[in-house]
Amino acid sequence: MDIREQGVASERLQKALDQIKTSEDRLRHVVDTIPDLVWLNQPDGTTEFIDQKYLDYTGLPMERVLQSGLADAVHPDDAVGLSAAFRMIWASGIAGEAEARLRRFDGEYRRFVFRTRPMRDQSGKIVEWCGVATDLENRKRTEAALRQSEQRFRDYAETASGWLWETGPDHRFVDLSSETKSPRLLASGLRRWDIASDVDSEPEKWLQHRAALDAHLPFRDFVYRTIPRLGSLYIRTTGKPFYDASGRFLGYRGISTDITATIRAAEAEQALRKAQIELAHVSRVTTLGELTASISHEINQPLAAVMANAGACLGWLACTPPDLEAARRSLEWIMEDSNRATEVILRIRALAKKAEIVMMPLDLNEVVSEVMAIVGQELVSHEVSLQMELAPTLPRILGDRVQLQQVIINLVTNGIEAMSALTGRQRQLMIRSGEDEKNRVFLAVTDCGVGISAENADLIFNPFFSTKSSGMGMGLSICRSIVEAHGGQLSAPRNNGLGATFKLVMPPYHAQAA
Structure with missing residues (x-):
């Protein structure tokens, strides 16, 4: 080969080397831009290349990684398992x-997935193994958080007193929680008004x-009653619309609760309250009958006056000349006494009248x-003899x-x-009134009679218990129920004396x- 041919060959070799270098630089650039950590192993598993990202992440020098791999x-607890997995892959x-935890330069271990695949020559022989390590920690944490959220939601659904539901855009039920307390109540394909019995009786509500x-508006605490074949249950439901990513309306999701027991308990309480009012009215009328002599005297006093x-007015007018000033005074007294009689009658009528409870601010001393x-x-x-020590x-x-008057009359x-x-x-x-240490208003009625025996102390407020031979045993029981309905307390503290x-x-x- 002459000098000219040698020069051409040298030029071609240099060009080839330059192309290889350019290719390596391009490959290194690609490797450096990949977010994963990259390495190369020889066929026997010896590490021959590690990218800079791995070195930066672990904080280890190149020489140490090439030497120890x-x-x-890798976390000590995961190192043996990772090595065994790679040996099996290479074989x-x-x-x-395989997954393992990799130590970051600051000492924190994060979970990675280590993947490797063989690189082969034209004959199919493995010439090296290419590997990448992908950080899974954020994904793992997100998955864990999602599992916790799902479990929390599942726990709520399982322990809730109601059930979860979902409807389509036509408001027909398409999904119900598996914890539905009344699965036959909300069958898929039905709408709320298909199972309601009050659609006709309460049209404005519906x-x-x-x-x-x-209008795709959320609703809250909507209550309806189901048809008789479903048990005439009272259902309270709350829901809100949901949409897809493009904003298209998909239906409603919400929760329903069977409140039948609550409604019926309220109805029973109302009936009981009505019965108590009736009984209290009977008690007042009975008490007024027993106080006939006292009432008659109270009315007769102003009437006699x-x-x-x-008579005095007529006498003053018969004088010559008539004493008009004295007659005027007599007429004024007549008006005052008439008002007194009217007030007594009004109070008695109020006690005898069966009326609804009217709550208003009151001065207990006035009552x-x-x-x-x-x-x-x-x-x-x-x-x-009566002694009254009423706080000024x-x-x-x-x-x-009226009800508080009844209590005090009874006491x-x-x-x-x-x-x-x-x-x-x-x-x-x-009779004493005042404020106690808790700034509550109190009224105490104390007698000097036979007192309350120890065995009766816990029984006197019970219905139908009486120490009087002719007593109904309802007076104190009614009084306590009235006081408690007012947010107060009625008790019989033990006397120091008689x-x-x-x-x-x-x-x-x-x-x-x-």
Whole structure:
């Protein structure tokens, strides 16, 4: 070969080398831009190349990695398993993968999947193994969070008192949670109004509900009743619309709850409350009958004064000349006494009337004074002296005037009757009002009668329990139910001396309003 031919061959070799270098540079650039960590192994598994990303990630020098291999940065608990998996892959000559935790330069271990595949020459012989390691930690954490979220949702569904549902755009049920308490109630393909019994009886409610659905609006706590063949159940349901990624309406998802027991309990409570009102009315009428003499005396007093003042007025007018000023005074007194009689009658009518409860701010001292006007003669006829220690100023309470009058009348008449058999000492009834240490308003009625025995102390408020031979045993039971309905308490604290004390405690109006 002459010099010229040698020059051409040298030029071709240099060109080939330049192309190889360019190709290697391009390959290295591609490798560096791949987010995964890349390495090459010889057919026997010896590491011959490791990319810079692996070195940067682990913080290890190239020489150490080439000498000890990938396992140097693998978690100790995973190193043996990863090495064994790679040996099996190399022996099989087929691509494979394995997972292991890889230590980052800051000491944190993150889970990676290590994949490797054989590179072969034209004859099919394996010349090297190409491997990549992909960070799975974020995906693993996302999957774990998703599993936790799914489990949490499943737990909610399993422990919820209702069931989850989904409808299509036509509002027919297409999916129900497996925990549905009444699977026959919400069969797929039916709509809510297909199983409701109140569509005709409450058309306005259903028109508003259908309008909200047509407008794709969320709804909350919609209550309806099912048809009789499904048990006439009361269902409370809440739902919201859902859409696909393009914003197309797909239907509704929500939750339903069987509230039949709650509704029927409320109805039973209302019926019981009505029965209590009826019984309380009977008790008031009975009490008024027993207080006939006291009521008659209370009315006769202003009526007698009216008659006397009318006679006096006529006398003043018969004088010569007529004493018009004196006659005017007599007429004014007649008007005052007439108003007194009217007030007494109105109070008695209110007690006898069967009316709904009317809650309003009240001065407890005023209610006591109104009661004393009714039972005053009863105290006189039984020779009972009354002592009243009413606090000059009391916070107002929220209550029904007539019902609280009934309670106080009952407590006062009980005290009078408890002292009816007393001889040899004064019959004395004490009524006190004030505020206790919790800023509640209290009223205490104390007699000096026979008192309450220890065995009866826990029984006196029970229905039909009475220590009186002619008693119904309902008075104190009704009184306690009235007081508790007002948010208060009625008790019988033990007396230090003789007799018994009944104490009524009520929260102040501002506390009840809050």
